[in-house]
Amino acid sequence: MKIHTLITDSDELAQLCDRLAKSDFVTVDTEFMRENTYWPELCLVQIANTEEAAAIDPLAPGIDLTPLYDLLTLNHDVLKVFHAGGQDVEIIFNATGRTPAPIFDTQIAMMAVSQSEQIGYSNLVESWLGLTIDKGARFTDWSRRPLTERQIEYAIGDVTHLSKIFPKILKRLIKTERGSWLDQEMEKLANPEHYRNDxxxxxxxxxxxxxxxxxxxxxxxxxxxxxxxxxxxxxxxxxxxxxxxxxxxxxxxxxxxxxxxxxxxxxxxxxxxxxxxxxxxxxxxAQPLSDDELPPRQPRGAPLGKEGALVADLLKLLLKIRAREIDVAARLLTRSDELEMLAAGVRKNLPILEGWRYEVFGKDALELVEGRLAFAVEKGRLKMTRVSDDSQLFAGENASLADDTEA
The missing domain is CATH 1.10.150.80 (HRDC domain)
Known part of the structure; x- marks a missing residue:
């Protein structure tokens, strides 16, 4: 792979972007400072495809970043790949009023192919490439010039490693047929309203x-x-x-x-x-809020009585079992407050009861709540078992157990 150490010239940047525009995908990362400012200060942009990689200096005098921003936000033929890219997308939106599109986030994708909820970049590289990242430059002052060779090498490594990892994750998603599971999550990441500061x-x-x-x-x-x-x-x-x-x-x-x-x-x-x-x-x-402006009375989650809380706990146990069985992050399937609403009797507007989430987990969760599914232990492992329609043991025995507990 050809490595461009640090681009500080507008013409060189434009030529790089012309070449990258012919790629199927580019991997992108940014370095910024925001500890002392309201708006994050963009200090470095790293970008790569499978053939070349570069670090771009946004602080270079006179540099025009328009070709870069156009590639990221207007060229819809090139997929933009980030890892934990929320803050990177925010910076691009602040600069352009647009978000990168189409977009793919490897941290989100890992939730569909493993039980990792928020895998860090270093762990991602180690798990897919067997490499250990030097974290020495991680907390450096990226606004200070000149940047050292170590800083630039560290920064470019973020996108060169990612350009090797992304095809592997994509292959896994295709094999498991879970790519569609991520559509909604990627749409949220690319939604400009998520970054608009009102x-x-x-x-x-x-x-x-x-x-x-x-x-x-x-x-x-x-x-x-x-x-x-x-x-x-x-x-x-x-x-x-x-x-x-x-x-x-x-x-x-x-x-x-x-x-x-x-x-x-x-x-x-x-x-x-x-x-x-x-x-x-x-x-x-200050003026009072109108009735239409008041937050909804329904609190986050749903009010649960003693029995409802027990049902919610059973649903959370079911979630752990299912996430382990299919090797997926539990958070991608549902959230605790959604399980509590299901336990409290809510059946409308729950993502868990729609689409692929219903097929993978929501259907069983509903059957557990309605008494058609039970826990069992087989050869020392916890598993789920169906309750026959004519059996009243599940409801009856639990009711008597609850009575004994109360006594």
Whole structure:
């Protein structure tokens, strides 16, 4: 494979992208810094196909990244392969307003061919190629120039290894006929709405108890205010105020600016500085949420009684058994809150009861809840067994067992 150490010239980049545009796929990775900024700062882009690989310096004076962004987001003939690519996609979206397409994420794909829920890149390389990654440059300052040869070699290795691993994973997916299982997950990763930053919706990410319209209206207002303050200064939102501080302000709004000094998480300076004045003005102008804007009454998951909780535990056990049997990550099949809703009697709008998830797991989960499936031990291994329609033992014996337990 031909390796281009570091591309800093616009013409050289354009020529590289012209060549890569003829590939079936390219592997992509980025290095960035975001510890001290609101917007992640793109410091390096690595890209490869099966024949060549390169590191691209976005910080090089005068470099035009348009050919790269067009290849990633407008050329739909080339598949873009990432590993755990959420933050990489976010950076590309921030720069272009578009997301890479079509897209494939090897971390997500591993969930369909193994029980790995969030396999790290180093473990991925070791399991597929038998290589150990040098992690020494992992936490380097990628914004500092010049980059060392070790940094560049480490960075390019991320895409050269991935270009060898992706065809192997694809072959496994084809053999197991599980490629379609990943369609929905890949669509989520490529959905621009997932990365669109709407300050008016920032409050939804903050945990706040209750559905009081006035309190939530204040939370919406000050969460939006914090986003705009952080964006204007290009600093992390947590540097303005933490989530729990915003929730406290929304629940117990200060009557005057001097009271801000008493709020946990705010310094004494807030009692008379300009940012404190802007916060107080925001709180004063906050409007209650309308009925349509309030979060749904249905909490995450479903309310479970004592028996429902036991059923949910049985469903989670069934999930572990099935994931082990078919060698798939349990999280790809379903989530705990969905199992709890099924145990509580919910039957509509559950992914577990639709499509391939129903065929692979949901059908058995429903039969377990409705008493047509039971656990058994055979030769020391836990397995599932069908309960005949005319048998009442499953329901009757469990009912009497529950009565004895209560007694």
């Amino acid at each position: 300050p008016t919706q920032a409050w939804r990410r903050i945990k706040a108890a209750g559905r009081n319209p006035l309190m939530l209206g204040r939370l919406r207002a000050i969460a939006e205010w914090r986003e705009l303050e952080a964006q204007s200064k290009n600093i992390p939102r947590g540097r303005i105020a933490r989530d729990e501080t915003l929730a406290d302000l929304a629940s117990h709004p200060p009557k005057q600016q001097a009271d801000l000094a008493k709020v946990r998480g705010l310094s004494q300076g807030w009692r008379d500085n300009d940012i404190g004045k802007r916060l107080m003005a925001t709180i004063a102008k």
